[in-house]
Amino acid sequence: MSSKAHSSNNIAHARRTVQQLKIEASIERIRVSKACADLMTYCSEHAKNDPLLMGIPASDNPFKDKKPCTIL
Numbered sequence: 319m320s321s322k323a324h325s326s327n328n329i330a331h332a333r334r335t336v337q338q339l340k341i342e343a344s345i346e347r348i349r350v351s352k353a354c355a356d357l358m359t360y361c362s363e364h365a366k367n368d369p370l371l372m373g374i375p376a377s378d379n380p381f382k383d384k385k386p387c388t389i390l
C-alpha cells in the first residue's frame with residue numbers, strides 16, 4: 319500500500335473515531351446511585367406483574383401438562 323493511501327486511511331479512521339467520541343460525549347449521563355435508585359423503584363413497582371416472581375396461574379400456563387403421563 320502506498321504511503322498516501324495509508325495516510326488517507328489513517329485520516330478516515332481518525333475522523334470516524336472523533337465522530338464517535340463526539341456522539342458519546344453528547345450522551346446525557348446520570349450518577350450510578352441515581353440509576354440504582356430508579357431501577358430499584360421500577361422493580362418494586364412492577365414486581366406484581368413479573369411471572370418469575372409471582373408465578374403463573376395454572377389456568378394460564380401454556381406449558382402445564384394437560385393430562386398426566388400414562389406410561390408411569
